[in-house]
Amino acid sequence: MTTFDGWDPDKYNQFAAEREQPFWDLVRLLEPVDSPKVVDLGCGDGRLTAALSESIGSRSMLGIDSSIAMIAAAAEHSSEQVRFEVGDIGAWEQADSYDLVFANASMQWVPDHPAVLTKWSTSLRRGGQLAVQVPANANHPAHLVAAELAEELMDDPPPDVVAQNVLVPERYAELLDALGFDRQHVRLQVYVHHLASAAEVVEWVKGTTLTRFKEPLGAAGWDRFIDLYRERLLAVLGDRSPYLYPFKRILMWGQRN
């Protein structure tokens, strides 16, 4: 199982408003369906899972996440329709069962997207929809500086798996077509986030890409890493206030008839 449990629900939610927009953009791609049966893969703390269930009137919604911390936080969003389970979305598959397979900002953590999308799409019933959003921002200095610094400071730096896993948008279009989605929409969108300062980028990535360094570095090493990272990143971005953080994301939707 691909595990990833450096998640801190509070840290992740620090930029909740900015992170939420692509979620709702993805929801807007969905075709309305009466009382769909839905799975939300990599559901995080479940807040948006419950909001999705409400917004599309699902008859049942299952949120799956590998993080014990996230699933514990999700418990408060459980209801008659909505439930949560710990599980690995890279291996998840349930043949011919769902009207909607939804995954916002989670598939980037698992490798081999052709295989994963095959499993997810075979889990759809006839007419079912797949909706996935992944970040595609690995060439921003926030990521490049982190990888460069880790190479210098660590004997065996953990790789940027998101950069390794995420494919180019046109590859997803090919995959959806090959998987029998006769309707599809794949796009690369640049979200612009107006942050108070360039230094806020550090707070943003502390909740995402930098989490991979936290455990191997230990507490003292982590604090030192963050100080050096901030210094180096600001040298590249400029110590600007405010700062516009451009963030590319791929949104994909398909329907199989």
Ligand SMILES: C[S@@+](CC[C@H](N)C(=O)[O-])C[C@H]1O[C@@H](n2cnc3c(N)ncnc32)[C@H](O)[C@@H]1O
């Ligand atoms: C960036 S958060 C997105 C959460 C939620 N979908 C949202 O839109 O706010 C990514 C989530 O994917 C989960 N995740 C990462 N790898 C996973 C895996 N192999 N199986 C299940 N969940 C995974 C993480 O634990 C995390 O909660």
